[in-house]
Amino acid sequence: MKFSLENFLKSGHEIDFKKNEHLLKQGEISRNVYFVVQGVIRHYVIDFLGNEKTIRISQENDFFYSSNISFWKGDASYINCQALLNARLLYWTKDELDDLSSDQPGFILFENNKLKDFVIEKHKKEISRITKNAKERLIEFNETNINLFNRIPHHIIASYLDMTPETLSRLRAKFKKQKS
Amino acid sequence: MKFSLENFLKSGHEIDFKKNEHLLKQGEISRNVYFVVQGVIRHYVIDFLGNEKTIRISQENDFFYSSNISFWKGDASYINCQALLNARLLYWTKDELDDLSSDQPGFILFENNKLKDFVIEKHKKEISRITKNAKERLIEFNETNINLFNRIPHHIIASYLDMTPETLSRLRAKFKKQKS
Numbered sequence: 398m399k400f401s402l403e404n405f406l407k408s409g410h411e412i413d414f415k416k417n418e419h420l421l422k423q424g425e426i427s428r429n430v431y432f433v434v435q436g437v438i439r440h441y442v443i444d445f446l447g448n449e450k451t452i453r454i455s456q457e458n459d460f461f462y463s464s465n466i467s468f469w470k471g472d473a474s475y476i477n478c479q480a481l482l483n484a485r486l487l488y489w490t491k492d493e494l495d496d497l498s499s500d501q502p503g504f505i506l507f508e509n510n511k512l513k514d515f516v517i518e519k520h521k522k523e524i525s526r527i528t529k530n531a532k533e534r535l536i537e538f539n540e541t542n543i544n545l546f547n548r549i550p551h552h553i554i555a556s557y558l559d560m561t562p563e564t565l566s567r568l569r570a571k572f573k574k575q576k577s
Numbered sequence: 578m579k580f581s582l583e584n585f586l587k588s589g590h591e592i593d594f595k596k597n598e599h600l601l602k603q604g605e606i607s608r609n610v611y612f613v614v615q616g617v618i619r620h621y622v623i624d625f626l627g628n629e630k631t632i633r634i635s636q637e638n639d640f641f642y643s644s645n646i647s648f649w650k651g652d653a654s655y656i657n658c659q660a661l662l663n664a665r666l667l668y669w670t671k672d673e674l675d676d677l678s679s680d681q682p683g684f685i686l687f688e689n690n691k692l693k694d695f696v697i698e699k700h701k702k703e704i705s706r707i708t709k710n711a712k713e714r715l716i717e718f719n720e721t722n723i724n725l726f727n728r729i730p731h732h733i734i735a736s737y738l739d740m741t742p743e744t745l746s747r748l749r750a751k752f753k754k755q756k757s
Contacts, residue, residue, distance in 0.1 A: 444707045453701065466697050475704050481710055498686075505685050506678075512692040517646050523632065524655050529623045 400503025409487025414480035436484025446544035580683030594660040607647035616664025619704030
């Protein structure tokens with residue numbers, strides 16, 4: 398059978414999570430790949446001081462591994478994965494993806510493109526953290542994700558952007574003042 | 578033709594770089610994928626204070642893009658890529674990889690596995706930076722890369738490990754004292 402994104406999405410299992418519910422907790426094994434139909438999911442770890450640090454935020458039409466290392470290697474996850482709003486997701490198990498890889502060569506190419514998109518996203522984030530200051534990182538974030546400020550707690554966005562909630566709030570106030 | 582790693586390596590073009598020579602400088606476009614036959618290559622960016630920050634170190638048998646975003650998107654690179662020792666590399670152009678992708682489905686699967694390895698490496702690095710303190714990051718680094726201390730300047734390892742050269746030197750002295 399020829400691979401199509403439409404058929405792939407149809408083959409996903411629907412699952413709902415309530416706001417604040419966890420899809421995966423640190424120490425568990427990630428067994429699914431997800432697609433966001435509706436909602437916002439955050440991926441976070443606990444830093445060496447015991448604080449939550451958000452490393453990714455998934456919105457509608459995003460594919461994500463609840464923890465890619467755990468999913469591929471079968472190791473216990475370092476990542477926690479939590480719905481920030483009531484969420485409707487689709488999921489596929491590792492066995493289902495393995496079957497697709499052997500039955501439909503087109504799936505391997507699809508996965509290849511998704512992996513490259515993911516590497517680009519992570520790389521851009523890494524480089525921004527190093528080469529841009531807090532203000533520049535916020536400007537970059539606003540270009541594509543400004544809608545998130547109406548959807549999720551701002552301290553989570555601050556954590557994702559490697560700044561304190563106070564810095565984020567100060568920068569946003571400054572931007573508003575400049576616009577008015 | 579069936580894909581094999583052996584034939585793929587045979588198809589690479591040999592190229593030599595002298596110690597300290599750059600394979601790619603910020604602003605240039607990355608046109609090659611490389612394989613390290615001999616030598617050590619560092620990947621670095623200039624941080625927002627103007628300092629060099631090493632984000633990856635490639636040794637023998639490592640495949641690497643001189644800059645993956647630039648290679649895939651054709652954008653100017655943020656990354657600088659420099660030989661830290663006299664190096665012998667193999668390289669392939671984007672056109673050559675595209676031809677392989679269409680002629681040999683096995684290549685796409687090979688590339689997928691390499692991309693997954695790369696995502697795992699980057700992810701582990703990201704999580705270590707957040708969840709481990711300097712001492713724990715050095716212990717983790719020593720498990721697989723302790724040989725690098727005899728090959729490249731230590732301030733580059735310190736940068737890669739997100740610590741100052743002074744912290745790295747202090748921690749290493751402490752480890753040596755504990756052993757003796």
